Amino acid sequence: MNAYRNLAKLILSSCLLILLSFFLVACSPNPSKDIYRGAQFLFDTEVFIEAHGPGAQEAGLKAMGKMTTLDQACNIYSLDSELTALNQAAGEKPVPLSDDTFFLIQRSLEAAKLTKGIFDPTIGPLVQLWQKAKSLETLPTSEEIRKVLILVDYKKVILNPDLKTAFLPTTGMSIDLGGIAKGYAVEQAINSLNQAGISSAMVIAGGNIGTINTKPDGTPWRVGIKDPQQPDCIIGYLEPSNQVVDTSGNYERYFTQEGKKYGHVLNPRTGRPTNGFASCTILTDSPTMADALSTTLLILGTEGLTLINDLPNTQALLIDSDGLQFMSDGLKDLLNK
Template sequence: MKKCANFPRLISKSFLLISLSFLLTACNSNPSKDMYQETDFLFDTEVFIEAHGPGAQEAGLIAMGKMRALDRACNIYSPDSEVTALNQAAGEKPVPLSSDTFHLIQRSLEAGKLTNGIFDPTIGPLVKLWQEAKSKETLPTSEEIQKVLTLVDYKKVILNPDLKTAFLPTVGMSIDLGGIAKGYAVEQGINSLKQAGISSAMVVAGGNIGTINTKPDGTPWRVGIKDPQKPDCIIGYMEPRNQVVDTSGNYERFFTQEGKKYGHVLNPRTGRPTDRFASCTILTDSPTMADVLSTTLLILGTEGLILINDLPNTQALLIDSDGLQFMSDGLKGFIKFTLF
């Protein structure tokens, strides 16, 4: 990939995180038991695991298996998923869940509390409304949005930790875990590899990139930052070690109506897509929280930096629709603007 003009400067463009060492391969092309690489399509994105060390093949297969199981459980477009069963039973009865799915929903509700509802897993009806609008090449009316917003409230979800059940008390409520499931899957993959004794790995789900230590040769994992308006242009990078780098953006998934772009990130307060900020990058320790926070800050904008500055080991970079950059207090030392 090419360097940008004015490469060393902190200026003017929105970013997408990509791993410079994320070279997608055909499933398990390397037969060595001490190395594992595999790519799959899960959570509506590409998922990749690279692991090194004794037992890496077996450990990698187990980790990827966990991620696949989570995808099957949380896919709202699958008639057989656990989350689909939960949504279909809204207003009727609690639904028993697997331990991982229950824990993920529990984490999503905790994220709702942390963000004062800016991250809300019960946003499903609003997502459906805007998807239908996209398919019809129209926009929802204010009345339609307000009606749907009455179904969006994470505080209404009832969990029973003893029985591992969840209940949506109002007919029409639905959970959509798209803003947290990829991060949770990366976290589960990382944890699985660590439990197997793997000391060098990278786990990727879309823009969520988690790492274990360094590459086998001791060099750091390198996560590049590119300008989405110039996909071949690298402007900087980070070197996470036992950390995760995650990005959310409005520039890849959107539809255009009456000459205006409408992104996929929806504000549960207004019921409308957020459009002021083009991208948000998070650097932190938890893949799950990185996923949550990158979405949250796209909605909150610079107001969200107050939250970031209060969280330990967490940094953020926001890019608005005009290309202006806003960083958390400690981020500057983590971004490098000389690629080679």
């Protein structure tokens, strides 16, 4: 499986680099050190950075390097990643982590507390159960789900800030950061670019899109929101400045069993996929929290808008499986159509 996975990454990365090279040659006949555009395949998706300003080339490469390091550390499918080492040591011993991995897990637990466990990074055993069921073209039994749910509890994770260690106290527990790692990586890249004095940038990791200021010409960055029922169509645009737009959806990643679609977002309360809402878009200041919140609202649905309305500088758009739209209090004035 890993061999096919690595081959797919290599092929897609090569295609991205070829397209990027063509774009740079076509659009920038005199490449400047003040412009950087780079793409890689990380976190199982396309990652792209565009940066403008003095030293943008060096700053962009450094930011991309940070994202690459995070991907390597948090890849649960890699035998030598930090996250794999942590999961393998569950029930046995604490595991020392790099600063970034430790802080990412710390942020994931903060998100879990904020959402009262609807976002739960210890959902790993449940993810594995449904992945196995998908590969066998079947569905987990209620008893299998019940046994796995016992292992899902973010409150059990033990962090030691002084030693930078993490411990999963129960054998079989595992952390899966797929619902927050892309956002954290975008946030770290944005921070790195800001520290380098970059005046204009956009960083993309899948559905998580962070920005610095506006485009170089002063016009706003525009992020389109797809229509889940017609993915080639845009229902509107947001114009983030020093903000992030994050969209999670069930309409692109799912499997069908016995004539029913099952999305990839799992509800840690029920142990089953959530299918009532097709997509959720979050507009906020933190790419990390945007990633976790978009997953949370796909599970909670309109109930989650109460949470969003209580958070500063945060807006949300939910689209259900029938195409109906539900917005937080302040989004209507920000959504351009």
